[in-house]
Amino acid sequence: MEGLEQWKIQAEQWSQQALQYIHQIPPNQLYAALAVLLFPIIFIFFVRLFKRTKSNTIILSGLSGSGKTVLFYQLRDGSSHQGTVTSMEPNEGTFVLHSEETKNGKKKPIHLVDVPGHSRLRPKLEEFLPQAAGVIFVVDALEFLPNCRAASEYLYDLLTNASVVKKKIPVLLLCNKTDKVTAHTKEFIRKQLEKEIDKLRASRSAISAADISSDFTLGVPGEAFSFTQCPNKVTVAEASGLTGEIFQVEQFIREHVKP
Ligand SMILES: Nc1nc2c(ncn2[C@@H]2O[C@H](COP(=O)(O)OP(=O)(O)OP(=O)(O)O)[C@@H](O)[C@H]2O)c(=O)[nH]1
Ligand SMILES: [Mg+2]
Structure with missing residues (x-):
């Protein structure tokens, strides 16, 4: 018991000494010391907060038959075990890329x-866009010309989507099915899509002027449309989901979902 009492007295003395010492310090110095201590703590707190809210969602979009589901399984399992059925609902999964599973680090x-x-x-696409870190717009490079108009319309909607514009969500135009020699090149596809969107832009802005639509407009008025005019980054790449040549897809994913 005595020992405890002594300890109490000692602790009180110490705390009084500490208080006296603090009172001796000029307030300015005290505040500065506090700031120096608090700043890193607040900084780390914000860095963590920012990191946590950073999304790891990547969306595969594009016309029916462009090869999204085959790509999905290729990225997840390294094989394309999916038949030729049209998907009737979104396919979702959280996983480590197959190509990285055996890697260290x-x-x-x-x-x-x-x-x-x-x-x-x-x-459904609009529901997922607000949380997207990146969107892969898959284009069938084999059957491109008959689908060019439809693909451009879908892409136009994607590029004028509020989340995509405001959050500057990066978009990868993926020319798929390049395993076949008759597939069109990515340069050709990019140019055709730009031309088609240029036409759409004229017709759509005429409609929205009448309807007072709040949709975002694309490109620079009076100039031919080019993807470089988009506020978000739009890049082109080639792949074959069927044969597993998906390196550029994985590169895009890793660029926007950092390990
Ligand atoms: N040659 C070739 N064919 C492919 C490739 N990827 C997909 N296909 C074929 O294209 C067809 C459609 O593929 P899916 O992955 O089901 O297409 P999807 O984009 O998921 O279509 P929806 O679910 O309808 O939106 C299938 O017959 C695939 O075998 C590819 O890289 N090369
Ligand atoms: Mg599908």
Whole structure:
């Protein structure tokens, strides 16, 4: 008991000494010391907060038949075990990329969403866009010309989506099915899409002027449309989901979902 009492007295003395010492310090110095102590703590807190809110969601979009579901399984399992059925609902998964599973080092799982291209299911895309770290717009490079108009319309909607514009969500135009020699090149596809969007822009802005639509407009008025005019980054790449040549897809994912 005595020992405890002594300890109490000692502790009180110490705290009084500490208080006296603090009172001796000029307030300015005290505040400065506090700031120096608090700043790193607040800084680390914000860095962590920012990191946590950073999304790991990548969206696969594009017309029906462009090869999104095959790509999904290729990225997840390294094989294309999916038949030729049209997807009737979004396909979602959180996983480590198959190509990274055997690698050492940091691996961060990605959340991949395959949104079916069927026009009735496209509104689903808008639900996923606000949380997207990147969007892969898959284009069938084999059957490109007959689908050019439809693909451009879908892409136009994507590029004028409020989340995509405001959050500057990066978009990868993926020319798929390049395993076939008759596939069109990515330069050709990019140019054709730009031309088609240029035409759409004229017709759509005429409609929205009458309807007072609040949709975002694309490109620079009076100039031919080019993807470089978009506020978000739009890049082109080639792949073959079927044969697993998906390096450029994985590169895009890793660029926007950091391990
Ligand atoms: N040659 C070739 N064919 C492919 C490739 N990727 C997909 N296909 C074929 O294209 C067809 C459609 O592929 P899916 O992955 O089901 O297409 P999707 O984009 O998911 O279509 P929806 O679910 O309807 O939106 C299938 O018959 C695939 O075998 C590819 O890289 N090369
Ligand atoms: Mg599908």
